[in-house]
Amino acid sequence: MKKGEIYTGIVEKVDFPNKGILHIEDEKVVVKNVLPGQTVEVVVTKQKTGKCEARLLNVVSRAACETPERACVHAADCGGCSYQTLPYEEQLKLKEEQVKGLLDEVIRGEYQYDGIKASPLTSSYRNKMEFSFGDEVKDGPLALGMHKRGSFYDIVTVDQCLLVHEDCCRILRATLDYFKEKNVSFLKKTSHRGYLRHLLVRRGMRTGEILADLVTTTQTADSWAGKETEEELLEGWKQILLALPLSGSFAGILHTKNDSLADAVLNDGTDVLYGQDYFYEELLGLKFKITPFSFFQTNSLGAEVLYDTVRQYIGDTSGQKVFDLYSGTGTIAQILAPVAEHVTGVEIVEEAVEAARENAALNGLSNCDFIAGDVLKVLDMLEEQPDLIVLDPPRDGIHPKALPKIIRYGVDRMVYVSCKPTSLARDLIVLQAGGYRVERMALVDMFPFTGHVETVVLLSKGEVDSKKIRVEFSLEDMDMSEFQDGATYTQIKDYVLEHSGLKVSNLYISQIKRKCGIEVGKNYNLPKSEDSRQPMCPPEKEKAIREAFKYFGMI
Numbered sequence: 001m002k003k004g005e006i007y008t009g010i011v012e013k014v015d016f017p018n019k020g021i022l023h024i025e026d027e028k029v030v031v032k033n034v035l036p037g038q039t040v041e042v043v044v045t046k047q048k049t050g051k052c053e054a055r056l057l058n059v060v061s062r063a064a065c066e067t068p069e070r071a072c073v074h075a076a077d078c079g080g081c082s083y084q085t086l087p088y089e090e091q092l093k094l095k096e097e098q099v100k101g102l103l104d105e106v107i108r109g110e111y112q113y114d115g116i117k118a119s120p121l122t123s124s125y126r127n128k129m130e131f132s133f134g135d136e137v138k139d140g141p142l143a144l145g146m147h148k149r150g151s152f153y154d155i156v157t158v159d160q161c162l163l164v165h166e167d168c169c170r171i172l173r174a175t176l177d178y179f180k181e182k183n184v185s186f187l188k189k190t191s192h193r194g195y196l197r198h199l200l201v202r203r204g205m206r207t208g209e210i211l212a213d214l215v216t217t218t219q220t221a222d223s224w225a226g227k228e229t230e231e232e233l234l235e236g237w238k239q240i241l242l243a244l245p246l247s248g249s250f251a252g253i254l255h256t257k258n259d260s261l262a263d264a265v266l267n268d269g270t271d272v273l274y275g276q277d278y279f280y281e282e283l284l285g286l287k288f289k290i291t292p293f294s295f296f297q298t299n300s301l302g303a304e305v306l307y308d309t310v311r312q313y314i315g316d317t318s319g320q321k322v323f324d325l326y327s328g329t330g331t332i333a334q335i336l337a338p339v340a341e342h343v344t345g346v347e348i349v350e351e352a353v354e355a356a357r358e359n360a361a362l363n364g365l366s367n368c369d370f371i372a373g374d375v376l377k378v379l380d381m382l383e384e385q386p387d388l389i390v391l392d393p394p395r396d397g398i399h400p401k402a403l404p405k406i407i408r409y410g411v412d413r414m415v416y417v418s419c420k421p422t423s424l425a426r427d428l429i430v431l432q433a434g435g436y437r438v439e440r441m442a443l444v445d446m447f448p449f450t451g452h453v454e455t456v457v458l459l460s461k462g463e464v465d466s467k468k469i470r471v472e473f474s475l476e477d478m479d480m481s482e483f484q485d486g487a488t489y490t491q492i493k494d495y496v497l498e499h500s501g502l503k504v505s506n507l508y509i510s511q512i513k514r515k516c517g518i519e520v521g522k523n524y525n526l527p528k529s530e531d532s533r534q535p536m537c538p539p540e541k542e543k544a545i546r547e548a549f550k551y552f553g554m555i
């Protein structure tokens, strides 16, 4: 096989989350955005011995299980969903095969598999959407929606998106029409000039309360054709939204300023244009206050299924002290608190911790405490000994140095909730090496039409009496090959992309490693001669790389 050449083959399987595998001329080819059983035409983009990467050009024939129709009118272009032609039952089957296949490779011994639980809603299930401003083609009219499949620059206007409530589509359409008419510029990724960045819409599934937040730069000069001040422009937008016929009602209309280079919805300061900067949602009979930038499960009804599974797996909590690590706005803590003796939540985002405290008070729960900080550090300060632990870390999983601290508590049962099976697999290796065994596992589909799924695992201490046996555990005892030297270049790149939206090269990572005094292969990525010029890592990317180093405990 050769780079740039076109080949046809049948997709054998799709590994989590979106990695199609086919064999052509005895070589393994990896291609995204395909389904098992499809015959596809691909062009080779990267050639390595034994493994090629390719880009999909054309689906020559569909898989037997596919439907002829796409569910959504935007499906051909929008990069948001990947399973538009698969009936929902087939989506569940595929996710189950992928995740079980991956985890069964690392799980030792027998366990009870409780199957995949479907999302109660398969459309309009999201309570949050972040739309980006841009254009569909270079220098085209203003667009507002999702990134075009496979494109970093082009945006598809998704005004009939099936994942959100019709109210959110109405807000999108009205916002786009208003700023188009006013001829307002959007932030160009290449020149970093322009005003409009994102529209964040959150809508409580049970309460119907809506929060709309317009994210812009502070570049107001020459960013629109008219003579309005920024205040007047935003007042006009607010009035348009308030006049919309919606089934829900606005809790708040906000304006957030963000001048960062990163393509992520970040917050440099938020002004309330109408109402308040939070809304309420209800889950399992409890009320939760949610602020624009704190974590809250995006599928409210799916979250009830997820939390119910956690409650069932953790078992009897009466008279027990529970740690809810990575607690967000305190949802799991509060669902367990009515029965438990005490629940301690630990969460890194202060805004979420404040909301968790308010939520607990609102729900009349006085036996929960929430601590703001990094789990890695907070565990050293906590004097309380838990009886049970719930872990619900972000996509990257648990920090490798936090895992031994968690294991050392020696609790009888832990429940691990994961949105990324690959990081769960990595952490399960360590947890099993620390004396835990997987007792039960279930999948909960919170993301119909996409490749994502939540996994819930019950870990138990098995036969070991944790009160009598002190677990001697150190990083050296564990298989930490994945974390040698902190993290691989790919892990650092993935972390930076996910957390700041920036793409960084091996060259930039090695430059910052040298600056931080971290060992780098002696000549790795050094210029070939003294006068050869290498691009230098820009400050914004340096900051993001340093944050990744910190996360992986490298500095």
Ligand SMILES: C[S@@+](CC[C@H](N)C(=O)[O-])C[C@H]1O[C@@H](n2cnc3c(N)ncnc32)[C@H](O)[C@@H]1O
Pocket (backbone or CB within 6 Å): 295, 296, 297, 326, 327, 328, 329, 330, 331, 332, 346, 347, 348, 349, 352, 373, 374, 375, 376, 392, 393, 394, 395, 419
């Ligand atoms: C998947 S969310 C789970 C939140 C919550 N359990 C829920 O269901 O709503 C992960 C949470 O971990 C928090 N987080 C990320 N890194 C952290 C760290 N190092 N220490 C503490 N919390 C962290 C995030 O801010 C986020 O709220």
